[in-house]
Amino acid sequence: MSNPDQTPHNDAPESFKDPGVPYHRPRRADVDPKAAKRAERQVAALFGLSVLGTIIALWAYFGLDISDDIASIQQVNTMIGVGIMLAMLGIGFGAIHWAKTLMRDHEMVEERHELRSSEEAREGAIQNLKDGVVDSGIGAAANGVPRRGLLKGSLITALAIAPLALLVPQIGNMGGDWNISKFRHTMWKQGTRLARDPDGTPIKASDVTIGSVFHVIPEGLNELETHKIEEKSKAVVLLIRLDPRDLNIQPGREDWSFDGIVAYSKICTHVGCPVALYEQQTHHLLCPCHQSTFDVANGCKVVFGPAERPLPQLPIALDSDGYIVAQRDFEEPVGPSYWTRLKTPAVASTGEEASS
């Protein structure tokens, strides 16, 4: 605390003097035996409250009637909770009140010792390590033990690669088939009917009035035995009908829509949340997770938010019965970007892949 650079130019000392630990201020219970007795009774009462709490919790569990309705079990939950609360708070407040009112509270001083080991200990430690190195033969030859340089290198190599024996099978197995080209394909094929989510009934063009939105799954999704949720995670689509005069059809996609009916992937190109909120007036689709906003009238281009790419469009047509069907799969992977998104996969792919 002292500042040796400062030279005093009057009688004042170099630094102020530490006044020392403050004097102990007696509490009520320290000076008044009545107050002490009162505090003792309060502490005992709090412990008693805890016992009562335990009894309440046990009574709620055994004594309360649970019929088959949810309200009765909620009541049991609440009463067990009240019991636990009282059981705990009684002990806690009792102990703290005891410490604060009745236990001796004179401050005590304990010296600290520097954490650094003594010079002697340090030297001893270094010497011991040196001796060990010499004994092992890793270090320079001494005490009749020759240097065995080969051992150090080979041990380090062995230790460094041994974890691979454990980690490679572990990590290797965890990724399943590692076939990331699955990102490119969904269940949509030529002629797959667009069906309502979740019941799976197909949709006729005549069902889709202007301004309406359908949450869509591929027909047959609900009948999948395996990987149903994975397929649904990629294949969900929004089917929207705009007034054809409002729809600004993108070049090259003239035959992808039908009389103002368009279908776009529901999976956000940002991080893959379902883009579920449609605003009829502005033709905007909003992702509720991070508020990326897509303009349906203009090829679902991003008009606000963190997404960078438009939602992929599903080319649709009508089948002979008037149901809306897919012309083919999406032409690009749906959902968030990834490193090889624009690369043709190395793994063998379908014929459609080559054209994209």
Added chain:
Amino acid sequence: MGTTLNGAATGTANYVDERTSIGGFVKFFARKIFPDHWSFMLGEVALYSFIVLLLSGVFLTAFFVPSMTLVEYTGSFPTMRGVEMSEAFSSTLHMSFEIPGGLLMRQIHHWAALLFTASILVHMARVFFTGAFRKPREINWLIGFTLMIMSLAAGFTGYSLPDDVLSGNGLRIIDGILKAIPVVGSYMSFWLFGGEFPGEILIPRLFTAHVLLVPGVILGLIALHLFLVFLHKHTQYPGGGRTHKNVVGLPLFPVYTAKAGGFFFVVFGVIAFMGAFFTVNPVWNYGPYDPSPVSAGTQPDWYILFVDGALRMMPGELFGFPFEWVIGGYTLSMNLLIPGLIMPALLFGFMAFYPWLEAWASGDRGEKHVLDRPRNAPVRTGIGVGVITFYVILALEGSNDIVANLFHLSLNDLTIFSRFAIFILPVVAFWITRRLCTGLQRKDHELVLHGNETGRIVRHENGEYIEIHEPLDAQAHWIRVSYEDIAPLDFAPQFNDRGVERKGYKFDRFKARLSKFYFEDRITPVTPDELEEAKHQHH
């Protein structure tokens, strides 16, 4: 009776001691001194909520089925009957509506988790603002930091277990961020989910991580954290008799055994109260995970908000400049990497290594056991408030839809505002805080020199009016003059006398600049000289 009990106790103690030499430990620990301050209980809240997590977690594992196998719900919650869901979700409903005390324990567990992460961050803030991370506690700061990260991992893995629609979307966001990682991202996604998102194995994997790996690491780190607290002995606030070489306070047994031990029961009691009366994470309203639906106003647990806010804030393109780049045919999504990975890495990296940054600036190599009053470290306090401001802006942006709805603001305006605020407001907060600190230091200076105003006006014989000032009492005075005055560091010049550049100069120059930033504008504590002079001026 008393003697028999005593006899039994002595006998047991003797039995144990002869086999463990526990006597030495008890002698050493029983009367160990701990300083007293309310802010020291923040870390205790974290520790105790973790114990509550373990206790309530054991209850939950008895009923939770970590399986993604799809089943049809037939339980007692009416609106979910007949719905197809994973066994994880259905067992969550079962324990909530058919096990007495089950929902209570779920809610106790969830509230304890929210409290656990919150108390860790507040405890970290206390350690930061009082300078308790300085030598010799830098390693313990790092252990505590790792505990904070592990608490987030524990929270996130647990949050995802019920397999409801909200947590499933949270996992999908994680999947999206993973995929954005260059080269290996797609494979990391496959690794985590065992194939394509969401796969059929994720919940069992998260369950193992949540009940074994993460809590195991947390337990080990807590043991290390507390061991170092004992080894270092607790820090203390400045005051009479408190130095860097002693510790002033009350003994572990009985005072802190009662206070800290009792406090565990208080924390448990408060969490039980919350679990009994406040609904948290009502997954039965959200429904089981389905990749198709999502509702507006969805929020992650609070500790994830800052990353979610960063994701919302980051524009996909700015003034026509896209943040998704295609380089040589490969896709690099900076609009995901910046908020999802780079920002958290920078923020956490800065937090983890801050103690060393400040050690470079101060050049101090001594052990520090007396805490700083935040005002006496204006730059540190400013940095802390700046970082908190940064964090709060992100967290608020993470609930921008709620904020917009609540205050009738435009969602888009809020996001655009936050894009500016995230750069400007932390700097403003830093600057204002630093000025407030120096202002408070000046006030201390003034109080030491002139004492407290008493409100008593006295007229001198020559007609002059003065107000009587009362000098501070010894303790109040000491607190205001006993802080350390650190001057900016000076280093040897760049070139030696033969004109050769000195080795290590560049690092020294960096440290000198850092030191200047920290300590150039400072209020030095009043010296006895100055006090003498001030007294003379008065008379």
